[in-house]
Every structure is written in structure tokens, then in C-alpha cells.
Amino acid sequence: MDGVHLLGEWYGCPAHTPEFNRAEALREVCLNAVEASGLTTVGERFYQFEPHGVTGAVVLAESHLAIHTWPESGFVTVDVYVCNYTADNTAKAQKLYDMIEAVFKPARAHSQKILRGGKDG
Amino acid sequence: MDGVHLLGEWYGCPAHTPEFNRAEALREVCLNAVEASGLTTVGERFYQFEPHGVTGAVVLAESHLAIHTWPESGFVTVDVYVCNYTADNTAKAQKLYDMIEAVFKPARAHSQKILRGGKDG
Numbered sequence: 001m002d003g004v005h006l007l008g009e010w011y012g013c014p015a016h017t018p019e020f021n022r023a024e025a026l027r028e029v030c031l032n033a034v035e036a037s038g039l040t041t042v043g044e045r046f047y048q049f050e051p052h053g054v055t056g057a058v059v060l061a062e063s064h065l066a067i068h069t070w071p072e073s074g075f076v077t078v079d080v081y082v083c084n085y086t087a088d089n090t091a092k093a094q095k096l097y098d099m100i101e102a103v104f105k106p107a108r109a110h111s112q113k114i115l116r117g118g119k120d121g
Numbered sequence: 122m123d124g125v126h127l128l129g130e131w132y133g134c135p136a137h138t139p140e141f142n143r144a145e146a147l148r149e150v151c152l153n154a155v156e157a158s159g160l161t162t163v164g165e166r167f168y169q170f171e172p173h174g175v176t177g178a179v180v181l182a183e184s185h186l187a188i189h190t191w192p193e194s195g196f197v198t199v200d201v202y203v204c205n206y207t208a209d210n211t212a213k214a215q216k217l218y219d220m221i222e223a224v225f226k227p228a229r230a231h232s233q234k235i236l237r238g239g240k241d242g
Contacts, residue, residue: 043166
């Protein structure tokens with residue numbers, strides 16, 4: 001099963017971004033972005049750290065989205081992994097990634113795209 | 122925030138493995154392996170596909186575990202991502218990865234280790 005995995009590290013995100021430190025706000029952004037990208041949520045879980053930080057995962061029919069925030073450092077990591085089971089979901093994955101990046105507005109981003117699986121998977 | 126991300130694609134896994142196609146069985150293996158590795162679960166979500174396949178994510182205090190199975194192809198993908206916030210969790214991540222791999226017994230595995238984040242994160 002071939003697929004594409006986008007990994008991001010976002011630095012210098014503005015600390016006042018509400019999604020940085022409120023699990024419910026980040027959850028809403030993620031679920032809306034999944035839907036807007038044409039991907040399908042089948043489950044999700046977000047967790048609020050004290051005193052700060054949010055971590056969460058959205059289980060997709062196509063694989064997963066995971067996100068972790070460190071507001072005290074202006075830092076976010078994100079993973080968008082989609083498998084191309086019935087269609088090529090690469091463009092949808094990129095759209096999802098870009099929509100969340102637009103919320104956090106990093107001053108500097110390190111992104112990787114990894115191809116996973118293959119014909120014999 | 123530096124961390125390590127282990128990505129695996131496992132091929133040729135025996136089709137009769139119960140965790141391949143039962144969300145509850147896979148959930149139990151994952152949660153037990155997290156605990157045995159010394160990592161901390163803060164949330165989880167597993168989903169059963171019809172007619173086959175399971176997908177799930179465990180949200181960790183240290184970041185996340187995600188796993189997707191295709192029993193019809195004997196194929197599994199797994200992600201273990203841990204951040205080294207208060208300690209170096211690399212050995213725990215590898216232990217978690219190895220414990221789940223031992224359940225699926227792939228004939229062939231493709232594994233990658235990616236270092237994420239850095240000093241300025």
C-alpha cells in the first residue's frame with residue numbers, strides 16, 4: 001500500500017495563537033481542515049497539557065494526522081500520512097498540511113515528504 | 122524540541138495474527154507495549170474497518186504511536202514518535218517499536234529513523 005507522509009517542524013510560531021494552548025481550539029481546526037481537504041475522520045483524541053501545550057491525533061480513513069505544540073518555544077510538529085488505497089490522496093494531504101500551517105504561521109519551517117509502502121505492500 | 126521518529130513498513134505478516142483485524146486486540150497490544158516501554162498514554166483511538174483492517178493512534182505524553190493494518194496484503198505501517206522533553210526517550214521508542222513488530226512478525230521490514238526538531242525548537 002503506497003502512501004505519502006508529510007512531516008513538519010514549525011519554528012517561531014506566534015505565541016498568542018489560540019490553537020497553541022487550547023485543545024478544543026486545535027481539535028476544531030484539525031477536524032475542519034480534514035473535512036475541507038476531502039479526507040475522512042474516523043476518530044480523534046486531543047489532550048491538554050498543564051501548564052501549556054496540546055497534543056492530538058486524528059485517525060483518518062486514509063491514515064492519520066498528528067500534531068504536538070510547545071507554546072513556550074513557539075514550536076509545533078505535525079504529521080500527515082495518507083495511503084493511496086482507492087485514489088491518490090497526495091494533494092489532499094498537502095492541502096491539510098498547508099491549512100494547519102496557515103493557522104500557526106511559522107517564521108521558519110522544516111518539511112519532509114516521505115513515500116511509504118510500495119507495490120508489494 | 123528534539124525527538125526521534127521511527128517509521129516502519131512491515132511486509133509479509135502472517136494473516137492469522139489476531140491484531141491484524143480486531144481493533145480491540147490491536148489496542149490492547151499497543152497500550153501494553155507503551156506501558157512496558159516506560160512511555161505514557163494520555164489518550165487513544167482505534168477504528169475497525171469493514172470488511173478488514175484496523176487503524177489506530179495512541180497519544181503519548183512523549184508524542185504518538187500510530188498503526189495501520191491491511192490484513193488482505195499482510196501489510197502494516199507503524200509510527201513511533203517521541204520527543205526528548207525531559208529525558209532521552211529514544212531507547213523507549215525503539216523498545217515500543219520492537220515489541221509491536223514482534224507481534225506482527227513481518228517477513229520483510231523497511232524501517233527509517235528520523236531525527237526531528239532541534240535546539241531552536
